[in-house]
Amino acid sequence: MANITHAVAKMSAAGKLAAADAGVQDTLAALEQRVVRATSDMNDYDVSNTFYAFALLGRTPGAAARAALEVAVVRVGPAMNAQDAANTAWSFATLGLMPGAEARATLEAAVVRVGPAMNAQHAANTAWSFATLGLTPGAEAQAGLEAALVRVGPSMDPQAVANTAWGFATLGLMPGAETRAALEVAVVRVGSAMNEQGVTNTVLAYATLGMTPGAEARTAIEAAVVRVGPSMTPQALANTLWSFPTLAATRSLPLPACYPSLWRLAHGLDVGFSKDAELRMR
Numbered sequence: 001m002a003n004i005t006h007a008v009a010k011m012s013a014a015g016k017l018a019a020a021d022a023g024v025q026d027t028l029a030a031l032e033q034r035v036v037r038a039t040s041d042m043n044d045y046d047v048s049n050t051f052y053a054f055a056l057l058g059r060t061p062g063a064a065a066r067a068a069l070e071v072a073v074v075r076v077g078p079a080m081n082a083q084d085a086a087n088t089a090w091s092f093a094t095l096g097l098m099p100g101a102e103a104r105a106t107l108e109a110a111v112v113r114v115g116p117a118m119n120a121q122h123a124a125n126t127a128w129s130f131a132t133l134g135l136t137p138g139a140e141a142q143a144g145l146e147a148a149l150v151r152v153g154p155s156m157d158p159q160a161v162a163n164t165a166w167g168f169a170t171l172g173l174m175p176g177a178e179t180r181a182a183l184e185v186a187v188v189r190v191g192s193a194m195n196e197q198g199v200t201n202t203v204l205a206y207a208t209l210g211m212t213p214g215a216e217a218r219t220a221i222e223a224a225v226v227r228v229g230p231s232m233t234p235q236a237l238a239n240t241l242w243s244f245p246t247l248a249a250t251r252s253l254p255l256p257a258c259y260p261s262l263w264r265l266a267h268g269l270d271v272g273f274s275k276d277a278e279l280r281m282r
Helices: 002-013 015-019 022-041 044-057 063-079 082-095 101-117 120-133 139-155 158-171 177-193 196-209 215-231 234-251 259-267
Strands: none
Touching: 022 044, 022 063, 044 063, 044 082, 063 101, 082 101, 082 120, 101 139, 120 139, 120 158, 139 177, 158 177, 158 196, 177 215, 196 215, 196 234, 215 234, 215 259, 234 259
8 A cells, every 4th residue: 555655745846847758647647546446455554645746736536536545535534644634635625626525524633633733834735625616614613713822923934823813714713812913923922924815814814814913013013014015916916905994994993004006006007907707805
């Protein structure tokens, strides 16, 4: 069994460019057939790593392989550790595959069970995965995930912070008081290292959920906006321009000093940028 997962992982290490080669495609097709035949013997590590390898390659398993892997996820779910659970959820989301009802229930149960062992990346990836798939976790899974986020908040990197905030906002889930406090402390700590997408997603999350950032978080966010503003994409700029007045209108927060400069940046873009269907506020 290890030979199968190692072979798939080896293919994923070659990257997506290599996957375009006909010979590589033939090899992957053969591996899929082996996966279908072997899933009944896979352990939690095998299942997680095989799914993860497909996701890294950006190759969606065929119907038979996907069905076999889902059955395997349900079977080995109770044995998954924190990394297995997070990687499996991330793989479903990265491939854009909606897990079936049993697989969803299995992943939720795993989150509840392994939450106390999750590190910052596991917790952030899990939150991102549920949001990307549009799956609202049940009460127990949400509580387990939030408890993990509170615990690992001090070790989150900028992307993990932004992805977590984006995840809650995308699902329309208001995090509990402890989780909000942990995220706010994290925003203050990592704000100076956030990239443009991270800054935008964080501001957008506050506005979407109607959360009022504290003074330190506002200062960190505004400084980050000033720093990354000139490199923002039209979508990021549009979302940021929407977020600040939304907070002003719903939470009586003053517009930041950087707000006029954002409009100046917008005026410097192509005049049609705000009409693009992809620039709707979300």
